[in-house]
Amino acid sequence: MGRLVDQKDGLGIYGQYLLREMLKADPETLYVILLDTPKCKDLFREFSNAQTVVIPARSKLYWDQVCVPRAARKFHADLILNPKFSLPLFTRKPCVFVHQGSDWYVNPQNYPWWDNIYIRLMLPVYSWKAARTLSISQTTLDDLSHYTHIDVRNSVVSYAGVGANFTPERDARALEEFRAEYRLPERFILTVARVLHGGQKHLRPYPGGNNERLVRAYRLYRAAGGNLPLVVAGNYVQDYLRAHGFSDEDLRDVMFLGFVPNQRLHLAYQLAECFVLATLCESFGIPIVEAFACGCPAIVPNTCSAPEIAGGAAFLIDPRDEADIARALAEVTSSEQLRRRLRELGIQRAQTLTWKETARRTLAVLNEIVPLDTSDTSASARARNPESYVGHLRSRHTKYR
Numbered sequence: 001m002g003r004l005v006d007q008k009d010g011l012g013i014y015g016q017y018l019l020r021e022m023l024k025a026d027p028e029t030l031y032v033i034l035l036d037t038p039k040c041k042d043l044f045r046e047f048s049n050a051q052t053v054v055i056p057a058r059s060k061l062y063w064d065q066v067c068v069p070r071a072a073r074k075f076h077a078d079l080i081l082n083p084k085f086s087l088p089l090f091t092r093k094p095c096v097f098v099h100q101g102s103d104w105y106v107n108p109q110n111y112p113w114w115d116n117i118y119i120r121l122m123l124p125v126y127s128w129k130a131a132r133t134l135s136i137s138q139t140t141l142d143d144l145s146h147y148t149h150i151d152v153r154n155s156v157v158s159y160a161g162v163g164a165n166f167t168p169e170r171d172a173r174a175l176e177e178f179r180a181e182y183r184l185p186e187r188f189i190l191t192v193a194r195v196l197h198g199g200q201k202h203l204r205p206y207p208g209g210n211n212e213r214l215v216r217a218y219r220l221y222r223a224a225g226g227n228l229p230l231v232v233a234g235n236y237v238q239d240y241l242r243a244h245g246f247s248d249e250d251l252r253d254v255m256f257l258g259f260v261p262n263q264r265l266h267l268a269y270q271l272a273e274c275f276v277l278a279t280l281c282e283s284f285g286i287p288i289v290e291a292f293a294c295g296c297p298a299i300v301p302n303t304c305s306a307p308e309i310a311g312g313a314a315f316l317i318d319p320r321d322e323a324d325i326a327r328a329l330a331e332v333t334s335s336e337q338l339r340r341r342l343r344e345l346g347i348q349r350a351q352t353l354t355w356k357e358t359a360r361r362t363l364a365v366l367n368e369i370v371p372l373d374t375s376d377t378s379a380s381a382r383a384r385n386p387e388s389y390v391g392h393l394r395s396r397h398t399k400y401r
Contacts (some may be wrong), residue, residue: 101283161355
């Protein structure tokens with residue numbers, strides 16, 4: 001169920017990278033990847049074991065509950081995987097999904113009442129339906145165990161990773177071009193912000209991004225003598241802040257880049273003096289690992305999964321305390337020694353969180369449910385006749401993603 005790959009947010013990144021690594025690691029299996037729009041229909045074209053099918057639907061519910069099981073029957077799928085948290089309820093195929101967070105329970109005020117009712121009604125049902133579940137973090141499972149009656153004892157933590165372009169290795173020319181294009185100053189603080197559910201303008205606001213507190217904390221930092229600009233990457237952030245009463249004076253020395261494609265976002269991390277994330281609740285926090293991998297010293301929340309993912313490699317803050325955020329900005333930006341230590345620890349931590357490992361953990365669970373018989377799929381046979389191998393795949397295991 002690949003509907004999430006269209007999203008321009010962390011879930012979209014998660015779906016794209018996870019599926020690509022699974023396709024690389026599991027060439028013996030045919031993957032039928034369902035989309036509801038053609039936006040990403042060519043994303044997996046290079047993989048001979050991937051077949052992308054676009055199925056438009058009148059609603060997400062219809063897509064999940066009618067289109068998916070119908071396609072699973074058509075393609076004789078052995079298993080259905082959703083990298084998000086819904087499943088078709090009326091299918092005999094074994095199903096697996098990924099717990100992507102616990103924010104609905106930890107911060108229900110960030111969501112409209114109908115979202116909260118939906119999650120509280122349906123997440124236990126999807127969990128009951130699933131043959132197994134995975135989770136983006138251990139903290140997510142701990143929260144679900146604390147706030148709900150969902151049995152997560154057999155859920156496997158698979159984490160997430162970071163793209164290959166997020167690296168401490170610098171391309172001087174690319175960095176200067178990026179700096180000139182976005183008119184970036186020589187030194188700055190970077191944040192990657194989210195103000196809308198799903199990252200699209202027509203969707204409802206998401207207060208969990210905590211951007212109001214971050215900007216007020218930045219004003220405290222400047223009032224105390226801090227002199228670095230704050231650079232904000234993310235869709236519609238300035239519009240959101242102005243709609244919530246922030247004036248030109250409030251936003252002085254704050255630069256808004258708008259949406260920066262993930263393929264280029266590493267350049268922002270590499271140029272930044274440090275990175276700050278002040279969100280209220282991260283289920284994993286891909287930007288944390290992106291900053292780590294680029295050697296950018298990171299300031300991250302002490303809430304939800306952020307400390308687990310940081311693993312001692314970041315400066316922790318209370319995202320609800322503006323003075324604490326301001327103190328962290330001042331301390332990190334004023335100490336080259338501290339930044340150097342955070343940079344080294346971050347690079348080391350990023351090496352333990354990879355998409356390859358996420359795919360390995362995911363496949364281990366799927367192959368427990370549908371064991372893979374590779375006795376008649378030798379590499380030499382595949383190399384001699386790849387077209388007949390794809391035909392062989394279609395008659396064997398089809399893990400319907």
